[in-house]
Amino acid sequence: MVNDTLLFGYRGRQNTMMTLGDPLPGFAALARDYKRLGSELTVALADLATPRPQPPADRLPLHEECLHVVRGGMVVARHGESPLFLCDEGDVLPQDTELSYKADSAVLLAAYPWKTVLQRLRKEPHLAALWERLRNLRERLLLHMLAARAGEDHHAHSAFVYFQPGEVLIRQGEHATDVYHLFEGEADVLVDDVAVGQVGEGEVLGAIAVLTGASRSATVRARTRCSAVRVPGSQFHQLIRAHPTLIQRLMTDMARQITRLNHRVVALSG
Template sequence: MISVAEASGGFSALTRLYKRLVNELIGQLPLQPQTLPLAPTDDALKFGMCRDTTYVVKGGMLGMRCQDRKLFTWDEGDLILPDAGNDEITYYAESSVLLGAYPTVELVDAVLADDQMARLWTRILTTQQGMLTRLLAAHVPEEHHTTPGFAYFEPGNIIIHQGEPADYVFSLFEGEADVLVDNVVVGHVSEGEVLGAIALLTHSPRSATVRAKSRCSVVKVPKHQFKNLIRTNPGMIHSLLTDMARQVKSLNGQVVELSA
C-alpha cells in the first residue's frame, strides 16, 4: 500500500508486516485464484473487478478513491477486499495490473476451516486497520491527531492496565508480554496475538494488565473500527475464540501445576 499523503511513523513497518502476512496466508490457501488482467481504466469495477471477490495484486498498482479524492494505491503483495456496501469507493489503474481473484465467500470458508489461517486472517485485517489509521492521520491537521495506530513498548512498560476502559484492541506485532491479574503473572502473550478484544466486545473494564516482557510493537485499533471489522468479517470471532481457548488451556495447566 502506498500513501498519497506522507504517512506518519510506523507505516512502512506495518506495510512490510501486511505483505508478509498476506503472502503467508496465500501460501496456505487450498484455493487457486483466477487470473484477472486489467487494462488501464478509470473504474476497474466496471471492467473486470467485482465487489464479492477478494483480490491479491500480482503485478502493477491499483489506485483507490472515494468520489473524486485519491486515497492510496495498492501495490504488489497487497490484498484487496472491495467494500460491497460502499458504492462511493472506486478503483482505477493508470497502467496494466495483474490480479489474483478469490470468491470472498469461498476464501473465508477456507480460512475458517483452519485455526492457523483464521488467526492469520485476523492479523491481516487488524494490520490493515492500523495502516488505514496511519493514512487517515496523514490527512488530518496535526492538532487534531488522535492516539496513533502503532506504538512501541520497552520491557516493563504497561500495554494494557487492569480496570481501565477498553477503548482499543491491540495486535502484538512483535515481542512478548506477561499477563497479570492483581499484579500476579497468570499468562504470557506473543507475536500475532490479539489483546483486549473481549473487554471491548462485552463493554467491560480490562480484566488484566499486559506488561511488555521484551521490546514490543503493537497495532492499536480503535473500538469503533474493530466493531466494524467484526460486523463485516464475522470470521474474526472464530479466531478470537481460538485464542481464548488456548489461553484458558494454559491457565488450566497452571492451576493444575500449582495444585500439585
C-alpha cells in the same frame, strides 16, 4: 488530515512507500514486509499464475475464487467511494468484502486459483506459514488505516506504541480506555500476578473491557520488545459500526485467544 491514499511502491529492487497527506508512523516498515512476504509467496506459486490484462475500470471485476497480484500498472483500493491505498507491481491485493479496486489505466494482474493455492499450502507447510504471516500483516495494515480514517470523525487518534521487556501494556483492575492490536513481539498474560498464557503478533488486547465498560481482567506484560497500535475506545466503537467484516475477523481471533487462556486458568486451578 489523515492520509487518504497509501502507496506500496516497487521500483526495481527497492521497496518504497509514499503517503499522500500525513504519514502513518511505522507503516513504511510494515509496507516493506507486506511487499517482501507477498513476493516470496507468489514466486513460490509462480507456476499457478494466469496473466489477466484489465482495461481501465471504476470497479475491477476480480474473481472471488482467485488470489490477485499486480504485475503492471497501478490499482486504487477503495472503501466505499473513498480511496484507501494504491497497489503497484508486486503487490498482493488484499481480499476484503469492504474493499473494491479501481484502475484509471490498463493494468496487468496475475490470478492464482484459490483451490490450487490451498492444495499447495497443505502440501508445503512453510508456504502455509508464509501465507498466514501475510494474511496477518494485511489485517494489521487495514486496521490501522481504517482506525486512522475513523479518527477524522473523532478527536482521538490511533498511534503506534512501543514496550520494552517487562513493561506493562494493560494492568489488571484499571479502567479500560484503549484497545491494543499487537503488531510484533510477545507478551505474558497474568491474573493476580500468576502467568496464565502468552499473546503474540496480530492479537487484539483489551477489547472486552472497552466494549463492556468493565475493569481490566488481566495484566499484559511485554516478554520481548513489542510494538502495538493503540486505538482509543471511541474509535474502536466507530470501527465496529463502520467496518463489521474486519472487526468480526479480529474478534473471532480474540475469542480463540480467550478460550485458550480460560483453559490455562482452569488447568492452573486444578
